[in-house]
Amino acid sequence: MSNPDSAVSSVDSTLAPALLSAHGLHKAFGGIHAVENVEIQVPQGRIVGLIGPNGAGKTTLFNLLCHFLPADQGRIVFDGQSIESLSAHTIARQGMIRTFQVARVLSKLTVLDNMLLAAPHQTGEKLGNVWLRSRQIRREERQLRDKAQTILECVGLSHMTHTCAGALSGGQRKLLEMARALMADPKLILLDEPAAGVNPTLINQICDHIIQWNRQGITFLIIEHNMDVIMSLCDRVWVLAEGRNLAVGTPTEIQSNPQVLEAYLGH
Amino acid sequence: MVGYLVSLAIFTATYALFSLGLNLQWGYTGLINFGHIAFMTVGAYTTVLLSLNGVPLVLAVLAGAILAGILGLLIGISTLRLREDYLAIVTIGVSEVVRLIALNEEELTQGTRGVYGFPLPLASLNPNLPLRLGMIVILTMICGVGVWQIWRWLGHVPQGADRSVPLRRAALGRQRLALGGYLLCLGGSVTALWWGFAMNTGFLGLAGASAIAALGCVYSRFSHPLKTASHQSWLTHSTIIAVNLVLGLVLMVYWAGVMGLYDYTYKAGLMWLLVVILGFTFWQLQRWVHSPWGRVLKSIREDEEVAKALGKNVFRYKLQSLMLGGAIAGIAGAFYAWQLTFINPDGFIPLITFQAWIIVVLGGAGNNVGTLLGAMIFWVYDAATRFLLPSLVTLDDARLGAFRIMVIGLLLIVLMMWRPQGILGNKDELTLGR
Numbered sequence: 031m032s033n034p035d036s037a038v039s040s041v042d043s044t045l046a047p048a049l050l051s052a053h054g055l056h057k058a059f060g061g062i063h064a065v066e067n068v069e070i071q072v073p074q075g076r077i078v079g080l081i082g083p084n085g086a087g088k089t090t091l092f093n094l095l096c097h098f099l100p101a102d103q104g105r106i107v108f109d110g111q112s113i114e115s116l117s118a119h120t121i122a123r124q125g126m127i128r129t130f131q132v133a134r135v136l137s138k139l140t141v142l143d144n145m146l147l148a149a150p151h152q153t154g155e156k157l158g159n160v161w162l163r164s165r166q167i168r169r170e171e172r173q174l175r176d177k178a179q180t181i182l183e184c185v186g187l188s189h190m191t192h193t194c195a196g197a198l199s200g201g202q203r204k205l206l207e208m209a210r211a212l213m214a215d216p217k218l219i220l221l222d223e224p225a226a227g228v229n230p231t232l233i234n235q236i237c238d239h240i241i242q243w244n245r246q247g248i249t250f251l252i253i254e255h256n257m258d259v260i261m262s263l264c265d266r267v268w269v270l271a272e273g274r275n276l277a278v279g280t281p282t283e284i285q286s287n288p289q290v291l292e293a294y295l296g297h
Numbered sequence: 298m299v300g301y302l303v304s305l306a307i308f309t310a311t312y313a314l315f316s317l318g319l320n321l322q323w324g325y326t327g328l329i330n331f332g333h334i335a336f337m338t339v340g341a342y343t344t345v346l347l348s349l350n351g352v353p354l355v356l357a358v359l360a361g362a363i364l365a366g367i368l369g370l371l372i373g374i375s376t377l378r379l380r381e382d383y384l385a386i387v388t389i390g391v392s393e394v395v396r397l398i399a400l401n402e403e404e405l406t407q408g409t410r411g412v413y414g415f416p417l418p419l420a421s422l423n424p425n426l427p428l429r430l431g432m433i434v435i436l437t438m439i440c441g442v443g444v445w446q447i448w449r450w451l452g453h454v455p456q457g458a459d460r461s462v463p464l465r466r467a468a469l470g471r472q473r474l475a476l477g478g479y480l481l482c483l484g485g486s487v488t489a490l491w492w493g494f495a496m497n498t499g500f501l502g503l504a505g506a507s508a509i510a511a512l513g514c515v516y517s518r519f520s521h522p523l524k525t526a527s528h529q530s531w532l533t534h535s536t537i538i539a540v541n542l543v544l545g546l547v548l549m550v551y552w553a554g555v556m557g558l559y560d561y562t563y564k565a566g567l568m569w570l571l572v573v574i575l576g577f578t579f580w581q582l583q584r585w586v587h588s589p590w591g592r593v594l595k596s597i598r599e600d601e602e603v604a605k606a607l608g609k610n611v612f613r614y615k616l617q618s619l620m621l622g623g624a625i626a627g628i629a630g631a632f633y634a635w636q637l638t639f640i641n642p643d644g645f646i647p648l649i650t651f652q653a654w655i656i657v658v659l660g661g662a663g664n665n666v667g668t669l670l671g672a673m674i675f676w677v678y679d680a681a682t683r684f685l686l687p688s689l690v691t692l693d694d695a696r697l698g699a700f701r702i703m704v705i706g707l708l709l710i711v712l713m714m715w716r717p718q719g720i721l722g723n724k725d726e727l728t729l730g731r
Contacts, residue, residue: 096606122608130606136599139592146589147596148607154589155609157617167588214607 046074048107049218049249050126055094055104057087064090066273068104070251072218077240077250079264079281081257083294087273088253089131092220095251096121096128109217123150125217131226131253133203135210137196141187144195144206145178146171148213178213185209185239201228204236212243219243221252225259237262257285269293302553303564304636305680309550310571311632313672315649316656317575317582317665318625323654324662325586326618327598329385332372332392333626333653336365338645340627341634342399342406345415354418358631365627368395369620377615392647400642411641418635419566432558432569439576440551446666546677564636571632578625582665594618595663655709661719671719678705 050072057065065087072078082088093099095106097118106114113121122128127148136144152174153159154167182188185205190198198206204224211219224240225233233256240250240263254260260267260281267284269276271293277284284290315337322328343361348354368391376387399406406412424432554572557565585591593614596604601611634640652675660671682701692700712719 098602098605117610118605119608119610122606127608128606130602134600134603136596136603138599139595143592143595147592147604147609150608152589155593157585157590157621160585160588160590164584171589210607 046076048072049074050095050106050108050251052095052104052106055091055106056102057090057094057099058102063273065094065101068270068273068275070095070268070275072249072251073266075244075247075249076265077244077252077263079260079267080251080253080270081255081260081267081284082270082276085272086270086293088270089222090273091270092128092222092253096126096220098128122214125215126220127211127214127216127218128220129204129207129211129222129224131222133200133207135195135198135203135206137194139195140192141182141195141198141206142175142178142191144210145182145213146174148210149174149177150214181209181212184242186235201232204228205232205239208236208239212248216248218249218251221250221254223253223255225254225256233259261285299553299556300562300564302550303557303562303568305676306550306554307564307568307571307632307636309672309676310568310575311629311636312653312656312675313669314571314575314578314632315626315629316653316668316672317578318622318629319653320622320657320662320665320668321582321586321594321625322618322622324657324664324668325591325598326594326615328377328615328619329382330388330619330622331385331650331654332388332390332647333622334645334647334650335388335392335395336368336623336626337630337633337649338392338395338399338642339368340365340624340630341640341645342412342630343627344631345412345634345640346405348416349412349414354416358628361631362624362627365630366620366624369623370616373616373619377612377619389647389650392645392650396642396645399645406642409641409643411639413639415634415638417563417567417638418570420563422561422566424561429558429561432566433555436551436554436558436569436572439572440547442576443669444547546673567632567635574628574632578628579665579669586665590614598663655705658709658719659712664719667719678708 048071050070052068052070055065055068056063068087068091070080070091080088080091090099094101094104097113097116101114104114105112108121108124108126111124113124113126116124136147139147152167153163153170159167179188179191182191185208187198187202187205187209190202195203195206204227208219208221208224221240224236228236237259240252244250250263252260252263264281266278267281268278269284269287269290276293277287277290279287315333318336319330319333322330322333340358340361343364344354344357347357347360352360372388372391376384379387400408402408403410554565554568558569586594593604593609596607596609597611597614604611604614633644637644656671656675657668658671659674660667660669679701682704686697686701690697690700
């Protein structure tokens with residue numbers, strides 16, 4: 031288990047090398063073992079699903095992967111680099127961007143500012159540069175604004191550019207959060223229930239966007255309860271139950287897996 | 298009169314500078330700092346003690362600002378990883394610790410006896426006519442920019458009341474027209490007040506001023522573009538009247554400043570220097586908070602988890618905000634000492650921190666223009682009640698002092714009920730859900 035590449039090949043030799051792989055992750059809150067010896071592999075350029083009954087530890091696993099919570103034990107390798115000791119913002123800067131289960135937008139900032147914030151490596155984010163390189167900052171801001179506008183048009187929020195993000199509906203917030211993640215030039219986006227609380231038409235739109243962005247080279251790891259979404263998007267699905275790995279396979283395999291059915295239906 | 302107005306201007310500007318630091322920390326970054334006075338104490342004592350020992354004043358002030366910034370660094374490193382409430386507790390503790398150190402380190406600070414006789418800036422200056430005129434021109438320019446800022450903001454007032462664009466556009470033209478009327482009323486009230494003071498008949502002046510202000514109110518009612526007597530429009534107009542009163546004060550103080558500079562006095566020179574520093578700080582702060590750096594600060598205020606998830610080093614930004622705000626308060630501390638020409642630890646009690654909070658809340662958190670306005674309103678209130686209340690309310694001095702503070706509390710409650718975003722705050726922002 032020490033070499034992540036061999037672990038990937040042991041799971042499925044036909045897949046691309048893993049962009050993100052984690053082994054032996056443990057996390058306990060007091061006496062409750064939220065995540066126990068969990069493994070997960072996300073191959074480069076794929077869309078991977080993560081499902082499991084409520085309380086299975088999916089969101090906790092997300093938090094461990096991007097270090098919003100420190101793991102008690104375990105190894106995480108992202109893009110060939112061990113990241114379990116890095117801080118959350120460093121991991122995000124390396125190209126692993128997460129969204130939240132309940133969409134978190136900066137409600138008092140405009141939609142555009144929400145987008146601009148996400149852009150990585152901005153000159154104007156350093157105080158000294160605000161003094162010394164104002165022209166470069168202005169140029170960058172113009173470019174970023176164009177880029178943000180393009181992404182917003184793509185997700186259908188371009189008419190809201192100058193509205194405060196707090197005025198958006200729940201579904202629009204989900205879209206904004208995804209658009210914002212895209213603005214950060216990520217290699218991998220972790221989506222926590224992108225379809226939760228969203229109407230069916232918008233769900234289809236969200237799925238289309240995910241597929242489109244995936245074609246452009248972004249890898250996805252998606253937590254979702256909506257099996258239609260999982261079936262239509264994912265190449266591979268990992269199942270968690272009670273904080274442990276239960277199964278892994280293609281969506282069709284998972285749907286007919288008796289253990290998974292038992293975990294969900296409780297027979 | 299001129300001397301008093303100049304002193305009032307110095308106090309206002311010192312508090313404005315001090316509150317701008319707090320606004321950066323709390324208004325923009327969301328750091329609850331209940332010990333802002335600690336930075337001022339460090340800044341004041343460092344400047345004064347260094348300059349007493351022969352260090353040039355400029356270097357002494359810089360050292361004071363840097364030491365205040367370092368205090369921010371220390372507080373930040375030890376507490377910023379905790380939740381906000383703990384920061385509030387630690388900062389108020391630190392401010393008391395700093396004051397008690399100043400009280401008890403008698404060899405350094407002379408304790409309660411205080412420090413005095415320290416060098417003052419521009420004190421020995423005896424400027425010739427061109428230099429004095431140059432100072433006046435610079436003062437005029439800064440005041441002009443300030444008034445222009447407020448004017449520009451006034452043009453945007455109707456936006457909060459009605460959101461439909463055509464109405465707003467129609468309203469804008471008449472708003473400017475109405476503003477002319479206000480300014481007329483304002484000129485009248487200021488003249489009446491001035492005359493009242495000059496003739497030593499405060500009551501008469503007051504009566505005249507209120508009569509003209511009342512006329513202004515009536516005028517505003519009829520000139521309102523929508524002819525509605527709604528709650529909102531009343532609020533908008535009362536805000537405009539308040540702003541106009543402040544504008545009037547600016548004019549009066551400006552005039553006093555010009556007179557003071559012309560017959561050069563130390564206080565007038567200090568006021569000039571302070572206005573220049575305040576203008577520069579304000580300009581820089583505006584640049585910072587409207588840069589991508591400021592955007593990160595605001596995102597931390599809104600939701601630091603999001604900032605973290607997007608790769609921003611939240612801790613570092615919070616430290617920078619705390620240190621910069623502290624350094625600004627340190628500079629304000631130097632001016633505080635120069636204005637008083639005597640400092641002892643009793644001048645650095647937590648009350649001053651909360652006065653800065655009143656100023657920031659009053660003007661609207663996260664708005665630098667609002668902070669300036671808040672400082673002016675606070676000191677106008679202070680001055681007005683100091684002189685007018687004794688003739689209106691028959692109480693002894695101690696009770697009168699308490700009464701004035703009570704009224705501030707009442708005003709804040711009223712403000713929070715009717716205009717919770719502060720005077721210049723954006724109402725839209727408050728009504729948004731998380």
